[in-house]
Amino acid sequence: MPTAEALSVPQDWDINTSALVTSNEPEKIYHEYDYLRTHCPVAHVDKHDGYWVLTRYNDVKEVASNNTKYISYKCAVVPADPxxxxxxxxxxxxxxxxxxxTAIDRTLKPARLKRLEPIxxxxxxxxxxxxxDRGHGDIYEEFGSKWTSWIEKEWLNLDAEDSKLLVESFSPFVLAWRTGNWGTVKKWSEAWYGIARRVVQTRKVAPLDPEGDPASSLLLERDAQGRPLDEEHIIGCIRQIVIIAMVAPTIVITAITKHLSEDKELQNKLRNDRSLLPAAIEEFIRLHVPYRGFSRTAVNExxxxxxxxxxxxxxxxxxSAANRDPEQFPEPDKFILNRENISSHLGFGRGIHRCAGTSLARMIIRVYLETILDKCEDWDVSGEIVYAKLPEIGPTSCPITFRTA
Incomplete structure (x- = not known):
């Protein structure tokens, strides 16, 4: 259980001016989650037009899982898109x-992931x-943002021009979001819509194998009345894939890199025994789940x-709060390899909106760890770490110095 110190906050503490509302620093936010979990597990925040914060594992699991009582149509993310x-x-x-x-899942079957892995x-x-080669670099801005963009290129089967646009745009988009440069955010968001529109138009003329191409799979699918899906919604779905499949993995990869820079014993253990990687990946995902703002709304009171x-x-x-609930995960802030109940973590969500790319995400993390552990003897954080704004949590800039073999 958390200590008394961990559960304390200043006497004049107000959730509306708290770290979890005004700060992006994970440790401060986790501290307040601990307090709320014990004293006010269902707390109301006035900002962003008002929303509730759940911090207990069982509450988060129930609301995320019960798709009859709680829906996403009204608001799926806080802050909501204006x-x-x-x-x-x-x-x-x-x-x-x-x-x-159904259409997205069709493109993420094990056989396709196996073909994608070497690429x-x-x-x-x-x-x-x-x-x-340089000896240093920002693992988020200079590696993760580019690598996950290339992964998107392969998953969506983008042509060379749109692939280049995607790779070049992600890092500026994140920087603009972080600094509140909304004109630039809109610019790149519209550019990604452009990519989605071009992909859909191309597949309408020359469809690919639906098990290997999201746009072709979506164009093949039918709604409950047997009608083709609305084209603008297909475009919106591709656009949704672009942002989620780049942001979340990049934050997690960066958080893991930082974690292993601080835990040399674990780093060396994983380097020397790769059979530990699957269990380690699950614990990393539990600890460093990158979301704090996904939301649902109740159909009735x-x-x-x-x-x-x-x-x-x-x-x-x-x-991010549920995965550190001590009632579910004893010593929640500690990395514990082979936790008995690690499969219960909510790192990929729960219910019908559970992450569609779960298997792809695990593969991405494994490939990254295998590569960096193979080619790098050690690494350390070498500069200021910047953290994500709501709805995410975790590092979005992390300078690293590398020592290669």
Whole structure:
């Protein structure tokens, strides 16, 4: 259980001016999650038009899993997109959600992932070598953002021009989001919509194997009435894939790199015994889940841990808090290899909106760890770390110095 010190906050503490609302520093946020979990597990925040924060594992799991009582259509992420855009599958529920998820899942079967792995590994080795040759570099901005963009290129089967655009745009987009440069954010967001539109138009004329191409798979799918999916929603789905599949893996990879720079014993243990990697990856995902702002809304008034929540009020399913609940995971802030109940972590969410790319994400992390452990004797953080704004949590800039063999 957390210590008394861990559960303390200043006497004048107010959630509306708290670290979890105003700060991006994970340790401060985790500290306040500990406090809320014990004293106010269902807390209301006034910012972003008002939303609820859940910090207990069981509450987060229930709200994320119960797709009848809690839906995503009204609000899927806090802060919500002010334009009110509803991109599937994240902001679709029930039968409307199903064909989009079916189409995406079709492209992530084990056989395709097996074919993609050596290609993804080659991109990883090439992009990491740039930093190794220099001896230093930002693992998020100069490696992760580029590598995950190349992975997107392979998954979506982009042509050379759009591949180059995607690789070049992600890092500027994240910097603009971090610094509040909304004109640049909009510019790159629209550029990604352009990529999605071009991909869909190309596949309409010359479809690819639907098991190996998301756009072709979506064009093949039908809704509950047997009709083709709306083209703008297909475009929106591709656009959704672009952002989620780049942001989350890059944060997790960066967090793991930082973690292993601080735990040399674990770094060397994993380097010397690769059979430990699957278990280590699950514990890394539990500790460094990159989301704190995914949300649901109740269809009717619901009572959660003794608090009544009105319908249509956003409820954040805070996976980063749930995964550090000591009632579920003893010594939650500690890395423990082979936790008995590690399979219960919520690092990939739960319910119908559980991450579609779970197997791909695990493979990405494994390939990254195998590559850096093979080619690098050690590494250390060598500069200021910058952390993500809501709805994410974790590092979005982390300078590293490498010592290669």
């Amino acid at each position: 334009r009110g855009i509803r991109r599937p599958p994240l902001k679709f529920d029930g039968e409307a959600h199903k064909p989009y998820r 993804i590994r080659a991109h990883c080795e090439r992009e990491l070598q740039v930093l190794f 619901e009572e959660i841990s003794g608090t009544k929540v009105a319908p249509e009020e956003p409820i954040t399913v805070v996976y």
